[in-house]
Structure formats: structure tokens, C-alpha cells
Amino acid sequence: MKNYFLRLNILIPFIFAGLGLLAYILGGQICLAYAPTDPWAHRFFALLVALVCGLVGLLITRFIRTPVQDFVRRAQHLTTQAGAGSGQSPPDLQDAESEKSPPRSEIDLYSRVFEQVTDLLTQVEAKHMFPEIIGSSPALRAVLAQAAKAAPTQATVLLLGESGTGKELLASGIHAQSERSNGPFIAMNCMAIPQDLLESELFGHAKGAFTGAHQARKGKFEEADQGTLFLDEIGDMSLDLQGKILRVLQEQAFQRVGGNTTIRTDVRIIAATNKDLEAMVQAGTFREDLYYRLNVFALTLPPLRNRKEDIPVLAEHFATREDSRAGISTQAMHLLMAWNWPGNIRELQNTVQRALILAEDGDIQVQHLPRELNLGLNQTQQEQVDHSTDLDQRLAELEKSFIIQALEQAGGVQAKAAELLGIKQRSLWHRVKKYGINVQQYKSN
Known part of the structure; x- marks a missing residue:
């Protein structure tokens, strides 16, 4: 089925001409009713009005459309460059194969370009404001966009989400x-x-407040004066201490443990928890008044399983931070992408660090990853593979066959075989030793 692309330089003049012709016809009909004249003259002037209106529409379209087209061309070039720099390849909006359906009109095309530019600007803003946070998935960008709005204010922020996010x-x-x-x-x-x-950590204590309190000590609220105090896992705080936190939020004042002097403080609170505070309020384990005091601006960080497109860049970041020469094979990256990461980013970071210790040459391969990742399944899925062939064994056999084939082509020269495989010679030497391959039998005379 042929696709048609409707251009504005045809559509708008046609609309102007049609409107002008319609106006002339209506006016002509009124004139004919009261003052009949030559009908051919009416037809001539009708065509003349339609032509003039069409030319006016064409001029207006050209005046408006030219800078818009220039912007679209620049925007498409910019988004393509941005995608290449980030390792992604944004689709060309004019390519039918890269979209579910090709644009049917210039307005449709412009709308898609503007959406792509908006997404790019959101990424740039997030990277500029939160450079330490890695990732460009839509789920993460949505959170960072909201955080960017809350950051310049004095509002209390409540961060929700699983551990390790x-x-x-x-x-x-x-x-x-x-x-x-x-x-x-x-x-x-x-x-x-x-x-x-x-309580002593938060508010400090006076000298002699309890055994071992040989001198007065400042608490976190005093230390954070004119700054920000981040209270992580606030859902694990006792009800009694919750009431004292509420008083500080309301009055911006407190007393040290064992003291009677009121200390004023100017602190912004950012609280975080991985618990369902609403359910805790219903159960009576978290104060309702404190919950509403904290829940001024709530942000929920997405778990890693909901932003899997960020896994490659996160894994490579953790690997190169430990060793600038480190790399991750395609097969290993596929397994990292397949795992659900119940421990989120913290689990991914620990997994990469462990794999680098096992990978002596710095190249993370499938066999360096934990067994549960090699299976590529979570715990509920593992019950279904009791009689399945072990993935480690199959991948090892496949890797061994590739090495033997490369050695045969290289005449037993390991440096050449490593080049054919695209790996370092030291890495090939470890694998030859691991699989017990006799290199001498592949050497040519």
C-alpha cells in the first residue's frame, strides 16, 4: 500500500483558496439575489479571488515554513549525533522502517521531531543537574525531571523505592x-x-546526660544547619522519636538529650524509605501527622528491572571505574540484561566488581558471572530447569569450539588466533589452559 505525504505548501494555499472561493460564492449569491449581472463575470472574479487567496496562503506558508524546516533539519541532525554519542541510535523520523508508521503529513513529522527534541532536552537537563546519576531511560528521566523542579525550593522531599535504587x-x-x-x-x-x-545522634547530648557522656556533643540537626539533612530508612524509626522529629519540622527548634536549652536550626529534610508508609500509618506503626509533614513532594525511584536500558551503561561505568581497561563481552551483557536485579543498582555494582576479580585480564565473560545469572532466570524460574542442560557447560563448549577453529585458521599461532577472536592474547592463553587445548597439534609445518 502506497503511503502519501501531505505537505504544508500544498495544504495551506489550498485551504486559503477554498476559503476565499467559498466567501466569494456566498457573497455572489447574495448579490445575484438583489442585482443580477453577467454570470460569466462572477465566475471570472471567483477564480481570481481563489487564485489571489491561494498565492497569499503560499506566501504565508513559505514565510512560516522555511524557519520551521530549518529547525527540524537541525533537530534531526542534533538528535542523531546525541544518539551516536550515547551509544544509541535514535530513529530517523522520515524513515518508514524506523517507525511503527511513516509520517503522513509535515505536521505529523514536526510533532515527532518536537517530541524527540523534548526528550533530548530532558536528558541534557538531567545530566547537567544530576551528573552523578547514570541512565537515560524514560522511567529515570521522569523522576529526575520532577526532582529538578523540587530542588530549588525549600520543600521537604520524600524519596520512595526499593533498596539499592x-x-x-x-x-x-x-x-x-x-x-x-x-x-x-x-x-x-x-x-x-x-x-x-x-536520638543522641540526631539531637546531640549535654554533658553528663548519660553514662559515658563526658562532654557535650552536637547532633545531626546542628551539623546540618543551613544545609540539608537526609534521613534514610525513616520508616524504621520508633514512634517516640517520630514525634520529636515532627516537633523539629514544625518549630525548627529542639533540645539536646539531657539539656534544657532550646537550639534553633534551619534545616531542609529529605527523607527516604523502602517501606509502604501509608500502610504503616494504617497499621499504627508510623505517625500520620509526620507522614503528611514529610510527604510534601514525593518521588518514587524505579527499580532496575523497570529501566533495563540503563543496565549496559551502568555495568560499563562500574567496570571502568575499577579498571579503565575493563570490558564486558556481548554474551555477559545479555545475561546482565536478562536478570531482574532484586538488589537493584547495588547488586549490579557488586556483581561487576566480583566478576572483575575473577576476570584476570579485565574482560568479563559469561563464566565470571554468578550462577543464577548464567542460568538467566530468577528464583521462581529456576524450579522449571531441573532437567535442563547447564547453560555454563553449553557456553563453555561453544567457546572452546571457537578457540579451536581460530587456532586451526591461525596455524596454531596464538597471537593470530587471539586477533581473529577479537580478544587479548593473555585472555586466549587463559582459555587454552582452562580447556586443556593442545596448541601444538594445530601448528602448521
Whole structure:
């Protein structure tokens, strides 16, 4: 089926001419009713009006369309360059194969270009404001766009999401983009500190407040004055301490443990939790008034399984941060992409670090990844593969056959075989030793 592309330089003049002709016909009919004249003269003037209106429409279209076309060409070139620089290849909006359906009109084309430019600007803004946060998936960009709006304000921010999704990193970025960026950023994990010591950590204590308190000590609220205090895992805080946090948020004042002097502080609170605070409020384990005080601007960070397009760039970032020469094979990257990552970014980072330790030459291969990733299945899927052939064994046999084939083509010269395989000679030597391959039998006379 042939596709038709409707251009504005045809559509708009045609519309102008039609409107002019319609206006003339209506006016002519009124004139004929009261003052009949030569009908041929009416037809001539009707065509003349339609022609003039069409020319006017063409001039207006040319005047408006030329700068728009120039912008679209520049935008398409810009988005193509941006995609090449990020390792992605954005589709050409004029290519029918790269879209579900080709654009049917210039307006449709312009709309697609503007959407792509908007997405690119969102990525640029996110990278500029939160350079430490890696990824350009739509799910992550949506969160960063909201964070960019909240950062310059004084609003309390509540970060929600599973463990390991980067809540502290985002909190640090929000602080860096706020008016308090010159002030301190104090991060505190409320779950890592015993509840009987948490109050002293937050508010400090007076000298002699308890056994071992030989001198007065500042708490996190004092240390974060004129800055930002990040309270991680706030859902694990006791009800009694929740009430004291609420008082600080309301009055911007507190007293040290064992003290009677009121200390004023100017602190912005960013809280985070991986728990369902609404359910905790219903269960009576979290104060409702504190929840509404914290939930001024809530952001939910997406789990890694919902932004899998970010996995390659994250994995390569963690690998090159440990070793600038490190690399990840295509097969290994496929397994990283297939895993659901219940531990999110933290689990991915630990997995890459472990694989680099096992990969002596810095090239992460399939066999360097954990067994559950090699299976390419999560725990619920593993129950279905009890009688399946082990993926490690199949991949090892396949890798061995590739090495033997390369050695045969290279006449047993390992340097040439490594070049044919696209790997380092040291990496080939390890694999030859691992699979017990006799290189001498492949050497030519």
C-alpha cells in the first residue's frame, strides 16, 4: 500500500483558496439575489479571488515554513549525533522502517521531531543537574525531571523505592541544586543505629546526660544547619522519636538529650524509605501527622528491572571505574540484561566488581558471572530447569569450539588466533589452559 505525504505548501494555499472561493460564492449569491449581472463575470472574479487567496496562503506558508524546516533539519541532525554519542541510535523520523508508521503529513513529522527534541532536552537537563546519576531511560528521566523542579525550593522531599535504587545519590543531587548547596549535606541511616542511640545522634547530648557522656556533643540537626539533612530508612524509626522529629519540622527548634536549652536550626529534610508508609500509618506503626509533614513532594525511584536500558551503561561505568581497561563481552551483557536485579543498582555494582576479580585480564565473560545469572532466570524460574542442560557447560563448549577453529585458521599461532577472536592474547592463553587445548597439534609445518 502506497503511503502519501501531505505537505504544508500544498495544504495551506489550498485551504486559503477554498476559503476565499467559498466567501466569494456566498457573497455572489447574495448579490445575484438583489442585482443580477453577467454570470460569466462572477465566475471570472471567483477564480481570481481563489487564485489571489491561494498565492497569499503560499506566501504565508513559505514565510512560516522555511524557519520551521530549518529547525527540524537541525533537530534531526542534533538528535542523531546525541544518539551516536550515547551509544544509541535514535530513529530517523522520515524513515518508514524506523517507525511503527511513516509520517503522513509535515505536521505529523514536526510533532515527532518536537517530541524527540523534548526528550533530548530532558536528558541534557538531567545530566547537567544530576551528573552523578547514570541512565537515560524514560522511567529515570521522569523522576529526575520532577526532582529538578523540587530542588530549588525549600520543600521537604520524600524519596520512595526499593533498596539499592540510588535514593541517597538523588538526595545529594537535590541538595547540590538547591539554594543550600553551600551548606552541609548530612546523611544518616536511621536503621543502622540502635534506637536508644539514635536520638543522641540526631539531637546531640549535654554533658553528663548519660553514662559515658563526658562532654557535650552536637547532633545531626546542628551539623546540618543551613544545609540539608537526609534521613534514610525513616520508616524504621520508633514512634517516640517520630514525634520529636515532627516537633523539629514544625518549630525548627529542639533540645539536646539531657539539656534544657532550646537550639534553633534551619534545616531542609529529605527523607527516604523502602517501606509502604501509608500502610504503616494504617497499621499504627508510623505517625500520620509526620507522614503528611514529610510527604510534601514525593518521588518514587524505579527499580532496575523497570529501566533495563540503563543496565549496559551502568555495568560499563562500574567496570571502568575499577579498571579503565575493563570490558564486558556481548554474551555477559545479555545475561546482565536478562536478570531482574532484586538488589537493584547495588547488586549490579557488586556483581561487576566480583566478576572483575575473577576476570584476570579485565574482560568479563559469561563464566565470571554468578550462577543464577548464567542460568538467566530468577528464583521462581529456576524450579522449571531441573532437567535442563547447564547453560555454563553449553557456553563453555561453544567457546572452546571457537578457540579451536581460530587456532586451526591461525596455524596454531596464538597471537593470530587471539586477533581473529577479537580478544587479548593473555585472555586466549587463559582459555587454552582452562580447556586443556593442545596448541601444538594445530601448528602448521
